Amino acid sequence: MDLGEWSVLEWLALAEYELLLFAGVFFLLGALDEIAMDFAWAWLRLRGKIRTHSVSRADLRHRELSGRIAVFIPAWDEARVIGHMLGHTLHAWKQRDLVFYVGCYRNDPATLQAAIKAASRDSRVRLVVHDKDGPSTKADCLNRLYRAMLQDEERRNQPIRSVLLHDAEDLVDPAALALIDRTLDNADFVQLPVLPIPQPSSRWIGSHYCEEFAEAHGKAMAVRDALGTGLPAAGVGCAFSRNILDLMARDNDDKSPFSDQSLTEDYEMGLRVAEFGGRSRFMRVRGEDGQLIATRSYFPSSIARAVRQKSRWIHGIAFQGWDRLGWENSLAENWMRLRDRRGPFSALVLFAGYSLLLLSGGLALLDLAGFGNAWELSPLLYGLLLANMLAFAWRIVMRFSFTTREYGFAEGFRAVLRIPVSNIIAIMAGRRALMAYSRTLRGQSPQWEVTDHTYHPAQASGSDELAEQAS
Structure with a gap:
């Protein structure tokens, strides 16, 4: 079928498919990284290497x-x-x-x-x-x-x-x-x-x-x-x-x-x-x-101040850190530096994920209205979605546990509810950091944006x- 003959619904379905594939793969990679850190913490704690x-x-x-x-x-x-x-x-x-x-x-x-x-x-x-x-x-x-x-x-x-x-x-x-x-x-x-x-x-x-x-x-x-x-x-x-x-x-x-x-x-x-x-x-x-x-x-x-503060962290740690500190020969050291510098890419993946959520919701409403669904989940995509759901559930458990340990049950519960807030701030801060970094590449000196x-x-x-x- 000629692409020029595609309907708007088919183009939206294609966008949904591509966003699902991109966000699903990279969300899972990020989740595996976090799970590796979780298990490293648990193993080192069991061996007595980590103690309070x-x-x-x-x-x-x-x-x-x-x-x-x-x-x-x-x-x-x-x-x-x-x-x-x-x-x-x-x-x-x-x-x-x-x-x-x-x-x-x-x-x-x-x-x-x-x-x-x-x-x-x-x-x-x-x-x-x-x-x-x-x-x-x-x-x-x-x-x-x-x-x-x-x-x-x-x-x-x-x-x-x-x-x-x-x-x-x-x-x-x-x-x-x-x-x-x-x-x-x-x-x-x-x-x-x-x-x-x-x-x-x-x-x-x-x-x-x-x-x-x-x-x-x-x-x-x-x-x-x-x-x-x-x-x-x-x-x-x-x-x-x-x-x-x-x-x-x-x-x-x-x-x-x-x-x-x-x-x-x-x-x-x-x-x-x-x-x-x-x-x-x-x-x-x-x-x-x-x-x-x-x-x-x-x-x-306030959201404006939080975004400004976090954009400075992303700019300094991710962009300037890559430029100024580079990488080391140690696998463990490079793992940690990679985790430090993933902020801009994490913001991009989060933006893709929330865009997918909005688009899928709109297409689901159209499907209920009788416009039909342009594609169906393959077993591979179904497995990818299932893996992401399980990883997200695990992330909720860890976030709740660590927050509860320091702040109590109520704050731990609120921490789970605040996950979307954290993600939106991260998206906004990632964009702002990229713009600030691009200005320094054109010769502008970095500015100390103090938090009020x-x-x-x-x-x-x-x-x-x-x-x-x-x-």
């Missing part, structure tokens, strides 16, 4: 540091949260061998004023005003803090042992500092889990990060640690030894450790630790109260002392 240790929070809170620690906090347009973050952190971490470097910009007086007010209460806080207008990139701000640290060391003769990274919206764990310091006795990079805080006012957008981090930092990062592959830094709740930072700085032309052209400099630095002979550790530890020692924070509660933060978790702590510290 328990410690005494009181012992950690009163433990003296092994050396002086610098905390880098880059801040752009963070006037509404930086004071609360510093107030809570200074109250939680009372060790004297600690200095906070807060990076502000000269054209951001509101953040600078809020930071000055919080810094005035504690001599451990050092405000650093960038000598250029912001925002540049987060890495550029971190490099400015690194240079300020070097100047302080030379002037005061107080060497820094390690550098801890945090953001202005973070709620630190009182036991985290000592845990990181203790782990750095035998490591060059340490990452603690990140736990997004569920948001009753944003059950569908802001809270969907809960299940994503519950799986990523409850399973994938634990597997990477056990296998000895590169550990990506989350940019918060992570620390680098001074030795590894200096090695990275000497390797760069500008003698700064952070790459100011990278949108995910933290991810990049975490993977590069092994290149310089360093050891990385992911520390998943619970206190005697059963709570995970982790960094907590509110994540974006209007509320800090310490404001809801209910503690009069914390409220006084952050007021």
Whole structure:
């Protein structure tokens, strides 16, 4: 039959067939990848390679540091949260061998004023005003803090042992500092889990990060640690030894450790630790109260902000990661890097899947209206659909289980209901990241698109002392 003689219904049926074949095959490949990670986690856990240790929070809170620690906090347009973050952190971490470097910009007086007010209460806080207008990139701000640290060391003769990274919206764990310091006795990079805080006012957008981090930092990062592959830094709740930072700085032309052209400099630095002979550790530890020692924070509660944040992650990890980090000779390492970089393609497959869902629904209605069905499922396609359905059911079980472990049954149930929301955000973020990456290929410099933060978790702590510290 001549293609020119095909009816609209036949063309739609062909599109449905092709979308089903494309989405079905690649959904299944993605599902097999996830199942492989699930079984790797289960096997390593059975062998004792993955364990969640328990410690005494009181012992950690009163433990003296092994050396002086610098905390880098880059801040752009963070006037509404930086004071609360510093107030809570200074109250939680009372060790004297600690200095906070807060990076502000000269054209951001509101953040600078809020930071000055919080810094005035504690001599451990050092405000650093960038000598250029912001925002540049987060890495550029971190490099400015690194240079300020070097100047302080030379002037005061107080060497820094390690550098801890945090953001202005973070709620630190009182036991985290000592845990990181203790782990750095035998490591060059340490990452603690990140736990997004569920948001009753944003059950569908802001809270969907809960299940994503519950799986990523409850399973994938634990597997990477056990296998000895590169550990990506989350940019918060992570620390680098001074030795590894200096090695990275000497390797760069500008003698700064952070790459100011990278949108995910933290991810990049975490993977590069092994290149310089360093050891990385992911520390998943619970206190005697059963709570995970982790960094907590509110994540974006609107779809526009969530898409903007995730597009930056995809741009930096998938596109820039491929360009800047390449691949390694290790099969396990390349598996992990491939997982990291699948974001753009996953967005494409998800878009194909939802397009198929809409098209199939429309054709089903036409079939009920008597227009007929232009084709029928072959045994091969039927098997493909069945395999995808079983894989999706398994994915639901895993998502529910890991979310429930950290947040309880109700949040685990909501995590399952939020799967379509997560997918739609991923599709939108993938498209936005591709557009941003294409602009950099035409010569445009990457921009630090900071996520807006209007509320800090310490404001809801209910503690009069914390409220006084952050007021």
